[in-house]
């Protein structure tokens with residue numbers, strides 16, 4: 545009896561502490577929006593958002609302080625930024641508040657996948673010099689200038705693509721690592737890519753082809769031609785056909801949507817096949833997002849007791865793989881499927897398109 549009471553009061557105390565912590569964290573969550581630019585410092589244009597909300601309501605083109613590189617950094621004049629899944633979810637907050645800031649976004653400058661020209665280098669920088677063209681990943685890229693660590697996720701730009709295409713390349717990390725490291729795709733294998741027409745999917749089709757696989761892409765009617773044009777051997781229109789009901793069996797399913805059950809997908813995997821749980825549907829939050837997320841979790845748990853493996857995958861943004869992508873691009877093995885570009889002043893329109901979850905290939909913002 546006494547123990548029951550102790551347990552009850554302890555649980556209540558823990559709940560109260562958690563609630564108080566959450567309230568404290570929420571109300572102290574802040575950002576640098578109120579900070580004024582120090583007198584005498586140089587300025588630049590940047591996209592900012594100080595509150596969570598819809599792109600039209602919260603995104604602003606503002607003058608902010610121009611960054612100055614430290615000894616180990618390069619100053620990049622940004623020429624293009626490509627939007628991707630991650631960007632699509634952060635403006636509205638939602639569940640992302642746990643990462644981006646509970647009440648207000650901590651990082652007020654969105655965008656991350658960039659390309660541009662090196663304007664200046666820090667004292668210890670040996671890899672780059674002013675005038676070099678580069679691409680990479682750096683939070684807060686939707687600005688005229690950004691500072692990037694020499695050792696960070698930045699490499700020289702492929703010579704055969706535009707700045708907008710180069711800014712699209714970092715998304716291909718998700719495809720490269722998911723297929724190579726998690727799916728362990730080998731020449732001759734049958735690979736199905738669910739969500740083949742989006743930012744990651746269009747790269748996945750090309751990279752799986754480069755690995756020598758026979759590739760089937762799943763997309764909607766309007767994207768069949770796009771997915772064929774980037775090299776898919778077969779296409780399945782998901783508005784007319786369910787890939788889990790067909791006769792074909794796959795060595796690897798690279799799943800960017802996760803809208804089919806464990807048993808349905810297992811049925812079309814060859815014995816010992818792998819399903820790479822790489823995504824939960826197109827960018828933005830949709831009515832199916834949480835359902836797809838839960839599906840991924842249960843599938844990976846259930847596969848612990850099966851021969852076929854369902855493996856969750858998280859991208860590792862690193863310089864080495866960016867270099868591999870540069871080489872694939874220069875060799876013509878991977879061509880970013882860029883379908884639309886926007887000027888910086890129309891960033892909100894680009895975000896709104898991204899958040900529909902039905903973007904064709906990649907979209908990028910040009911910074912002039």
Ligand SMILES: NC(=O)c1ccc[n+]([C@@H]2O[C@H](COP(=O)([O-])OP(=O)(O)OC[C@H]3O[C@@H](n4cnc5c(N)ncnc54)[C@H](OP(=O)(O)O)[C@@H]3O)[C@@H](O)[C@H]2O)c1
Pocket residue numbers: 628629630715718738739740741742743744745762763764765767782800801803821822823824825826827857858859898901902903904905
């Ligand atoms: N694991 C990681 O580290 C990591 C990193 C980045 C992204 N991701 C994941 O990758 C996924 C895709 O990202 P993304 O950048 O490619 O997004 P995106 O560019 O917004 O992809 C949108 C694409 O998804 C397709 N799609 C939507 N519903 C579909 C369905 N039911 N069946 C087949 N295709 C469907 C759309 O085609 P239609 O218009 O034809 O419907 C559209 O082309 C995201 O869910 C994200 O979680 C994972």
